Amino acid sequence: MNHPKLKLTYWDLPGGRGEPARLAMTIGGIQFEDHRISFASWPEIRSSAPFHACPFLEVDGYTIAQSNAIVRYVGKLAELYPEDPWQAALCDEALDAVEDMWVKLGATMGLKDEALKTAREALVENAYKHYLTVLAKRLADAGGEYFADKRLTIADLQVMVMCRALSSGTLDHISKGLVQEVAPSLHDHMKRVLNTPAISDYYSRLMAAK
Amino acid sequence: MNHPKLKLTYWDLPGGRGEPARLAMTIGGIQFEDHRISFASWPEIRSSAPFHACPFLEVDGYTIAQSNAIVRYVGKLAELYPEDPWQAALCDEALDAVEDMWVKLGATMGLKDEALKTAREALVENAYKHYLTVLAKRLADAGGEYFADKRLTIADLQVMVMCRALSSGTLDHISKGLVQEVAPSLHDHMKRVLNTPAISDYYSRLMAAK
Secondary structure, eight states: OOOOOEEEEEESSSSSTTHHHHHHHHHTTOOOEEEEEOGGGHHHHHTTSGGGOSOEEEETTEEEEOHHHHHHHHHHHTTOSOSSHHHHHHHHHHHHHHHHHHHHHHTTTTOOHHHHHHHHHHHIIIIIHHHHHHHHHHHHHTTSSOSBTTBOOHHHHHHHHHHHHHTTSOSTTSOTTHHHHHOHHHHHHHHHHHTSHHHHHHHHHHHHHO | OOOOOEEEEEESSSSSTTHHHHHHHHHTTOOOEEEEEOGGGHHHHHTTSGGGOSOEEEETTEEEEOHHHHHHHHHHHTTOSOSSHHHHHHHHHHHHHHHHHHHHHHTTTTOOHHHHHHHHHHHIIIIIHHHHHHHHHHHHHTTSSOSBTTBOOHHHHHHHHHHHHHTSSOSTTSOTTHHHHHOHHHHHHHHHHHTSHHHHHHHHHHHHHO
16 A cells, blocks of 8 residues: 655654654554654744644645544554444544543643642542543453454554553652552553564664664 | 444533534434433532543443544444545544644633633633634635535534534633634634534524423
């Protein structure tokens, strides 16, 4: 299949909203320009970014934004998205739930000291514990290994990237043991997805390039 | 085609995040239980709602949440979602952009007086004007009539519902002339979508039932 010319612009980070699309294209062997930008370059780039948001994807020169639209599109090219509407709905629900989690995390960014502590503790108690619990239930209902279609889909990539961020210890006032404590099956899922050969190779190459 | 048993739970409002799914099922002639709830009943319902969110959809007894996952699923049943991956990406980008707009509006809910005024004015200036401009450009790029696939899709329903809310005059400090002023093509699109027979019939029946 001939794929269009793809260029993904996103932060030079090994995670975040743009990472699942990078992983999907890597797993699917789909050539793309991996345009990694620094935070410092954002003021210059922002005005040309649709919805002033990052990531964005150029497809044969036309640029779209919205991380879930992007990952669903490249997920279809990479055959990592269910064809069955109900399995696709389960995949989509997980994508959107994780997007909620990024939005809620984003609302605490920029806060400092006590305000950050209070907001992050509330985020964990009032939202993240519940989200992780529901996602763990979804995983169990779907058979325990993958979120949809009994195979790796973009939902697994999206949830893994979020759980990896939460477990990194780099988010102030979010215990890096949170996922393991609240939803051990998601922690196992994260490790399993990270051990997928195409993904472990990708992160090895990324580490080696630093 | 035999559809599963569907029950959509959402506020008893003629708009909002759950409305595009109602419209899609109505247009597609898909039977569903239209479970309309009051804000007063929410504390009782909340604990059983996945991600503590509304709308949610029961499909043969299994409940999923996330409004865009729901509208994409019922949109496929109703044949209001593109099969072509790129057209689907354009549809999805519009869905997610409107979801952003709901999230940003939600962040101003509960504010009062001067704080509400300041937040809503910033919302319009810093986000909504840009979002409406990008959406209007997308509509023009897609041919001017529909957002994707050169036919009515769930993207048109979603954008119409948002533009209708913004143009209702019921959102404090958001001028009901905003859409018409910033993106007249979106205002025309809204009127055109509302004049789709299945949609105008739906709102006539809803008004008559009040």
